[in-house]
Amino acid sequence: MRRFGKENRGADFYRQALCCAQSLWLQGVPAQALLQLNRAFGSDLPAGEPVLQSHPLPYAAMAWIMQNREEDRFIGNPRRHFQHYATRMNEPRKELRTWRAWGCWAFACRIFPDFPADEKQIAGEGIVEPSADEIFRNLSQLGLPGEAALWGSIYEQTGSVR
Numbered sequence: 001m002r003r004f005g006k007e008n009r010g011a012d013f014y015r016q017a018l019c020c021a022q023s024l025w026l027q028g029v030p031a032q033a034l035l036q037l038n039r040a041f042g043s044d045l046p047a048g049e050p051v052l053q054s055h056p057l058p059y060a061a062m063a064w065i066m067q068n069r070e071e072d073r074f075i076g077n078p079r080r081h082f083q084h085y086a087t088r089m090n091e092p093r094k095e096l097r098t099w100r101a102w103g104c105w106a107f108a109c110r111i112f113p114d115f116p117a118d119e120k121q122i123a124g125e126g127i128v129e130p131s132a133d134e135i136f137r138n139l140s141q142l143g144l145p146g147e148a149a150l151w152g153s154i155y156e157q158t159g160s161v162r
Contacts, residue, residue, distance in 0.1 A: 009092075011051040014043035018055055023067075031076050037062050038085065041100045043097035044093065047145050057147060059154045062104050066111045067158070078108035079115045087127055099138040102130050103151045110158040 021036035043050060067091045069075050082105030089098040108115065121127060128137075132155060139148035 009042060009044045009111075010141050011043075011049055013038050013046060014045060015041060015051055015055065018058060018061075021058070021061065028070075028073055030065050030073050033065050034062065034075070034078065034159075035083075037065070038062060038101075038104075041104075042093070042097055045144065052144070057144070057150060058105065059151050061106075063107045063111065063154050063158050067106060077112075077115045079105060079112055080118050083107055083118055085122065085129070086129065087121070087125065095138075096142040097141055101154070103139060104133055105129075106132055106155055107158050110155070 015038050017040035021033045021040065024030075024033040024036060066078055070100050082101050086098050086101035086105060089101065122128070122129070132152075133150070135155075136148050136152055139151050143151075
C-alpha cells in the first residue's frame, strides 16, 4: 500500500486495499482487515468508476467481517473504533469519509450491541451519535450515486448476531 503514497488514491489503490483486506481476513486478523476496508473507503473514486461495478463500496464486507469473525480472533471494539474514526477524520474528502465511518459505526452498534461507546469522549466533546436516517441523508448528499441505498440495504440486514 505504501507504493501509492498519499496522493494516488484512485482505482488501483481501492482494488489493492480490498485485496489486502481479504488477505488479512484469510490470515485470521479481522481487526486488520477492517482497517484495510477503512482505507478502501478513503479512495478517491468518481461516479461511474469501472472498478465499482465489480467491487462495490465495501459496506457489505465490513458488516460481514464483523458478523463472521471467530470469537477467539481479535477485533477490538468496532463501535468505539468507528466513533473515534468518525470524530477524528482528516482531509481529503473529510466530510464524506466521516459519514462513511458513521455508517460502519451503525453496523457495529447493531452487530455488537453490548460493546460500549467511548462515553468519556461523548461527554467531553459533546458528540451526538447520528441516527440511521441522518447517516442515510448525508451519504445521499455526499456519496456516490446509489451509495446511500447500498449502505441502507446492508444496515437493514445487520442486527445482533452474538
